[in-house]
Amino acid sequence: MSIQTGSAWVDGSGSRLAKYNFLSKVNWGRFGVIAVPSLWLGIFFFIPFLVVFKISLSETAIAVPPYTSLLEWDLEEAYLNLKLNLGNYLYLFEDTFYLDAYLSSIKIASVSTFFTLLVAFPIAYLIARSKPTTRALLLSLVILPFWTSFLLRVYAWMGFLKKNGLVNEFLLSIGVIDQPLTMLQTDFAVYIGIVYTYLPFMVLPLYSALEKMDMTLLEAAEDLGAKPATSFFLITIPMAIPGIIAGCVLVFIPAVGEFVIPALLGGSDTLMIGRVLWDEFFLNRDWPMASAVAIVMLVVLVLPIMLIRNGQGKEEAV
Amino acid sequence: MKRRSLFLNTTAIMGFIFLYAPMIALIVYSFNKSKLVTVWGGWSLKWYGELFRNEQIIDAALLSLKIAFISASVAVILGTMAGYVLSRFGKFRGKMIFSGWITAPLVMPEVITGLSLLLLFVAMEGLIGWPSGRGTGTIIIAHVTFCMAYVAVIVQSRLSQMDETLEEAAMDLGAKPSSLFFLVTLPLIAPAIISGWLLSFTLSLDDLVIASFVSGPGNSTLPMVIFSKVRLGVSPEVNALATIMIAIVAIGVIAAMFQMRRQAKLLGRQD
Incomplete structure (x- = not known):
């Protein structure tokens, strides 16, 4: 989300209250009120999906936590290995x-x-x-x-x-x-x-x-x-x-x-x-397999619903 | 005209029976003396006694109440901020994203929210050592995350129904934005905040799926204990517990109805 100062906050069609909030120079307050809930959801709702995606590309391992890491640092050869396991997704379709x-x-x-x-x-x-x-x-x-x-x-x-x-x-x-x-x-x-x-x-x-x-x-x-x-x-x-x-x-x-x-x-x-x-x-x-199931569910079932919902929201706003 | 409404009324009444019959059966059988749920052995409060002697259930209930209280209170603060931004900040860059961002948890299947939060907590523990282990704290974070979206929607809809004249009057009289919010807006949206808190409390108290993912050993919430008990079949103790919970909710809803009726009468008098 882009946070900008100055007139970008308010364009001409904003309500009087919105302008008042802007003019009163308490931009930090305004910034905070937007940022705190956004940050909370960013950390605890959106970043987790990246973690799920990452783990869906790893393999199960008998370890704590029970999956392999994607990056491996080979000290002797000075190689940084990136191992992506697409097996979970292939298995989902097979x-x-x-x-x-x-x-x-x-x-x-x-x-x-x-x-x-x-x-x-x-x-x-x-x-x-x-x-x-x-x-x-x-x-x-x-x-x-x-x-x-x-x-x-x-x-x-x-x-x-x-x-x-x-x-x-x-x-x-x-x-x-x-x-x-x-x-x-x-x-x-x-x-x-x-x-x-x-x-x-x-x-x-x-x-x-x-x-x-x-x-x-x-x-x-x-x-x-x-x-x-x-x-x-x-x-x-x-x-x-x-x-x-x-x-x-x-x-x-x-x-x-x-x-x-x-x-x-x-x-x-x-x-x-x-x-x-x-x-x-x-x-x-099987954490990696569960993650792959979740990612496919997200893409196939949840994203379409969200897009439809957002579309409806726009129509109502017009 | 009359004949059609007879048909619709009959089906509607059957709908209400459908809604209440299982609950009434559950309540009646919670007073059953016999352990066999289908055999009626006479009236008895035996299972209520058993319930209150069951430490596992009592501990889980206390833990769930604590989690629900804290989660609802934090969710109300964050959700009110988000709802206020959505309806009173006018247009700003990224507002569409903000609004989608805030309401996204509402359409997310619980299994995905639970799994992704758990994997985040595990990854964070590996990276920065926090949260060390999982338990009450992680459940509260998870519950705040999905409850604040409900609060935001409730507060936003209340704010958008309310006209802005009172707030405009306050600012014409020179109120600072902070006092404008705390002295004028907040009292006006108090009913929405209270319903948001109650809804969050109920949702948190009721959540099985997300709590199962993010809780640690020895931190079983009430729904987790109930689920493990009833997975194997009907349990008379759970019947007694359900009856108590239904009774509390019924009293709450009836009280709220009377309150609303009283307010409606007061408003009517003012007009």
Whole structure:
């Protein structure tokens, strides 16, 4: 980031406050307020990626820390050897396991985002159409689970979905099934877990989009003879699109790198890249491989999302 | 009109049941006397007793509360600075970069943040000898890093909704930038700062993935202990713990609602 003094700080369109801050000669204060958070994130958020990249190019070693260094200084020959090991990346592409894991993460995240939307829409619609007093109550009912522990909310489904859990007991007692279903440790349980834990992220943006909607549009449509279903699909849904997009982004992003939900609710065959990275690091103790998985995940999954988000930000600013 | 809302209402109510049924089941079963989670053995507070006698859980809970308190407080300071820059500094060179820089942690998968911070700490220890070993300190640094982004977003949105007239009045009356901030702006954005602190506290208290990467031996936070217990199956002690945590949150949210309603009434009277 370029830090400059003088008029570069403020161009003509800055607000009056901004100019005041500039004119008052407390540039050091201003500099500090920008620099302190930037430096913190630089050191603890951006430099780490360079370290990850560096380690992804090394080899595992039985040492502390468990990887080889890239630079080796050969004293006798006075050579400085730079050893870059691209083997981890080659292995990522050779072994279909990793590709499958990336694809399956995208699939699981997309499917569950879609179902989150289906579950969230009626809730958001109901809240947006209710009286102001009940509206506050319903909104807090949606937000309350969000403040409770994420881990415990996922855990609650373990007791619910297991073989002798409540869902099976209930289905058996009303006679829908005569054998308990295996639901825990399947992809199905992972979908449920994601929909459940990220539901508030979908309901809130949908609600704020639906709340702004002009109800007279629906009345006009009805007067002109539109059936409720028609006006729903031709008016309500299009009006809710900004909320739908915001909600889907908010659910998809954390879902795609999810670790806790597949670890607790998924089966051993539930492939998600967050879990692969975790196992590579904690079980195989292969730090270079885990780093390579992270770098590819960053480039393939995270950077596109960031670029899209920044693009949206620009559009809003205009 | 009526028929359609009946359909939507039914699905919405089913959505609320979906949201609350697992939690209610968890609460009910935390009072179950029997160790078998599906067999109802009558009401009992047995598991609460077990929970409070479990030193591992109590120690981890105290450690997590300490980490959450410190992380939230530091994150609020840094996040407020960043939010203030984003909404009150006008345009400056590199503002786009600054804004992307500040909010980037929000879209980063936890496994990547955790891994990269751990590798940084290991590399720094090799280079400059700090941090020597990992533990509470490294967890706090990690939590501050991802929480400050949330605080920045909350503070920024509050500042951009607020009109600048009060601040302009203060500066017309000759307030210095520092007193302008501490005497005028800060009290006005206090609610945003409080929600930012509470959110950071909750996020820190709840974090499993990042803490697992950056913690050292003997520094297990509460989520780490819970995770190792429930990975093997349902545990009645964890049910009791979950019930206590849900109760605390419920009381907090209800109190906040009453507070908001009271403020709304006060404001209504002023109009």
